[in-house]
Amino acid sequence: MSILTIILNLFIPPLSxxxxxxxxxxxxxxxILSLIFWLPGVIHAFYVTSER
Incomplete structure (x- = not known):
């Protein structure tokens, strides 16, 4: 996972x-998770982007 991906996961999860x-x-x-509340969107983004 690159630094750019980590930064996008933290600040703009849907874009990442x-x-x-x-x-x-x-x-x-x-x-949807990011619109409801920011933290579930960040957690989901890290989960999705870490899969390979």
Missing amino acids: VFLNKGLGKDFLINL
Whole structure:
């Protein structure tokens, strides 16, 4: 995981997920979580971007 990915995960979680997985179900889930409250979106972004 690069420094850029970590920074995006912390500040703009949906963008980070979009850049790693594209416009799909992971992006929509992260967008909803980030809109409800920031912390679940960050946790989900780290989970999604760490998968390989």
